[in-house]
Amino acid sequence: MALLTKLIVAVIGLLLAFYFYSGNDAFDPSTLKGKKVIVTGASSGIGEQMAYHLAKMGSHILITARTEDRLKKVVDKCVELGAASAHYIPGSMDNMTFAKQVVHEAEGLFGGLDMLILNHIGFTYFNYFDGNVDHVRDLLEINVLSYATMTVAALPMLKKSGGNVVVVSSFVGKVGAPFTVPYSTTKFALDGFFSSLRMEFKQQNTNVSITLCVISYIDTDSAVNTVAGVIQQPAAPKEECAFEIIKGGALRQREVYYQYQATKIPLLLRDWAPEFLEYIMLKNYDVTKLKPQQ
Numbered sequence: 682m683a684l685l686t687k688l689i690v691a692v693i694g695l696l697l698a699f700y701f702y703s704g705n706d707a708f709d710p711s712t713l714k715g716k717k718v719i720v721t722g723a724s725s726g727i728g729e730q731m732a733y734h735l736a737k738m739g740s741h742i743l744i745t746a747r748t749e750d751r752l753k754k755v756v757d758k759c760v761e762l763g764a765a766s767a768h769y770i771p772g773s774m775d776n777m778t779f780a781k782q783v784v785h786e787a788e789g790l791f792g793g794l795d796m797l798i799l800n801h802i803g804f805t806y807f808n809y810f811d812g813n814v815d816h817v818r819d820l821l822e823i824n825v826l827s828y829a830t831m832t833v834a835a836l837p838m839l840k841k842s843g844g845n846v847v848v849v850s851s852f853v854g855k856v857g858a859p860f861t862v863p864y865s866t867t868k869f870a871l872d873g874f875f876s877s878l879r880m881e882f883k884q885q886n887t888n889v890s891i892t893l894c895v896i897s898y899i900d901t902d903s904a905v906n907t908v909a910g911v912i913q914q915p916a917a918p919k920e921e922c923a924f925e926i927i928k929g930g931a932l933r934q935r936e937v938y939y940q941y942q943a944t945k946i947p948l949l950l951r952d953w954a955p956e957f958l959e960y961i962m963l964k965n966y967d968v969t970k971l972k973p974q975q
């Protein structure tokens with residue numbers, strides 16, 4: 682009996698070790714050398730940091746966002762850092778014609794595509810839901826439909842290269858949270874679209890990986906300015922976050938959790954102790970610090 686207990690403990694230990702550590706150290710950044718990559722929302726924040734990492738790894742990069750002068754600065758820095766080539770195309774992702782155009786631009790510039798990193802988000806407020814459903818619809822266009830549009834347009838190239846789609850989502854794309862009603866709606870929608878598509882790819886032996894990134898609070902200017910004071914949890918570094926997203930995509934992981942302890946661990950409670958998770962999350966909010974809606 683004692684032997685059986687020891688055996689069970691050993692097997693559980695091995696399973697846990699495999700679960701937590703498998704694939705973690707297998708990432709070789711040089712595998713990104715010469716790869717053709719699109720990064721959306723790369724004029725600032727996590728997207729900008731992803732462009733710099735890819736540049737250091739020697740990739741061909743096409744970045745996009747609305748603000749041309751910022752994109753130009755990011756491209757210049759990418760060239761300095763060692764990108765195989767770096768280009769930008771300015772435009773807004775509320776326009777699906779533009780979303781397709783970005784993919785066609787990559788085809789023209791690179792003659793193919795290895796990785797599509799979908800990262801941009803439209804502006805939203807951080808406050809009680811104001812009842813404006815039109816804003817939810819507009820945000821769905823930018824945060825979800827443009828992602829779907831770009832994926833569909835890029836699929837022929839990604840099938841050829843056996844490439845990766847990387848979707849930047851959020852902790853609030855897995856669990857609801859106060860002051861994020863329109864935003865959280867769009868991130869949940871990404872999970873439905875891309876997790877279903879991933880399974881269809883498996884059924885059809887389509888060699889394109891889909892990585893959904895579940896991200897906690899990150900120290901980008903826009904996030905810190907928006908939630909400063911209200912969220913008690915410290916913000917994690919955008920540079921490391923950007924690296925972990927690229928790594929997860931390159932390793933063809935189904936999901937990336939960053940920071941692990943602020944996403945995967947609380948998510949263990951989601952289905953089994955949802956009220957306890959809500960209690961922990963609400964404790965993390967200081968509503969007295971809420972800024973008036975902009």
Ligand SMILES: NC(=O)C1=CN([C@@H]2O[C@H](COP(=O)(O)OP(=O)(O)OC[C@H]3O[C@@H](n4cnc5c(N)ncnc54)[C@H](OP(=O)(O)O)[C@@H]3O)[C@@H](O)[C@H]2O)C=CC1
Pocket residue numbers: 721722723724725726727728745746747748749751772773774775799800801802803804823849850851852896897898899900901902903904
């Ligand atoms: N920061 C955080 O705490 C967290 C962030 N995330 C996710 O990480 C990703 C990046 O976030 P973060 O770096 O903080 O965001 P930023 O606000 O720093 O960057 C957003 C990017 O999207 C671009 N953008 C905004 N509106 C549009 C538009 N209409 N069309 C095209 N591009 C647009 C912006 O450039 P421009 O204005 O020039 O168009 C910018 O390049 C997002 O998907 C976000 O949901 C997830 C969890 C937490």
Ligand SMILES: CC(C)CCC[C@@H](C)[C@H]1CC[C@H]2[C@@H]3C(=O)C=C4C[C@@H](O)CC[C@]4(C)[C@H]3CC[C@]12C
Pocket residue numbers: 807850851852853858861864896897898903904907908912914943947961962965
């Ligand atoms: C276990 C819990 C304590 C975790 C709670 C974490 C919550 C509060 C964290 C996790 C993800 C975070 C949001 C996010 O994903 C992206 C954005 C967009 C940005 O432009 C403005 C800020 C915003 C809304 C973040 C706000 C704070 C959120 C909800």
